Amino acid sequence: MTTKERIVQEALNLFSIKGFKGTSVKNIADEVGIKDSSLYKHFGSKQEIFDTIVLEMKQRMSRLAERMKLPEEEDYVKSAQAYGALSLEDLLALSRNIFLFYLKDDFMSRFWRMANMEQYQNSEVYEIFRQIFMEDSIMYQAELFGEMMNQGIFVKADPVAAAMNFYTPIFFLLSKYNGREDGEEEALKTLDNQVREFYRIYRCQQ
Known part of the structure; x- marks a missing residue:
């Protein structure tokens, strides 16, 4: 180093x-x-x-996307098709792997703790965290889910509400378990239940 x-x-x-x-x-x-x-x-x-x-931090996020072979964020049509081709088990595995990266990667974990600490002390630092992990995430997922609805993969609904329903529980779990040595299995079980319920509500019957 x-x-x-x-x-x-x-x-x-x-x-x-x-x-x-x-x-x-x-x-x-x-x-x-x-x-x-x-x-x-x-x-x-x-x-x-x-x-x-x-x-x-942004480079680590990009490398994760490459390792997981996630679709290009800029092309919502192809992204919707790629995610639409996933089975429930595929989606569960993908969600687990991404969740564990943010939970266990030491660099990301420390950044998460720092940003939450700065929430009431340094608005400029917290604003960066808020933009990346709240605004950008919700905006991307809302656009993605909206396209999946247009393609008949998801049932018609409010895309922003769908994004909030998917992302908010995950954000909560990351906040709850960040920095803890225990609770990983409990977190993953809750995550699985959340993904299954989201899939049940929004996925069109095939």
Whole structure:
């Protein structure tokens, strides 16, 4: 691991414990084992370190999509066809794998804790979290579900409401079990039940 990568990792760790405002550049440098002046050779400010953390998080999400061979988000027609071809068991397996990534990936887990900590302390930091994990997720799923309704894969309904019905329980489970060493099986059981119920309500009978 390079010094720059260590700075990012140690900064995220401190942010997830002490918060963004509660962590100084000196705190980060001390954890890495370098002087403040050495840190500034890699990053111009604490904000730049945070921006790098956000970029790394988005790249991890992209790599997950590639590994899982998820459809391109920009093409809703093809995405709807791809997801429509999944059986219930396929959908359960896919949902589990994505859920476990966000729950168990150390980088994502620490970012999640940091963002929730900053909710009432740093609106700018929390806004990034809200945009990525709330607004963007709901918007994408609403567009996707709307296209699946148009193609006769899902029953006709309000696509935004459908997206909320699908995503909100998952977001709740991630919030509930993040950082816990126990409860994984309980979370997966609840997730399975949620996916099955969603499938039962919205999937057109074949």
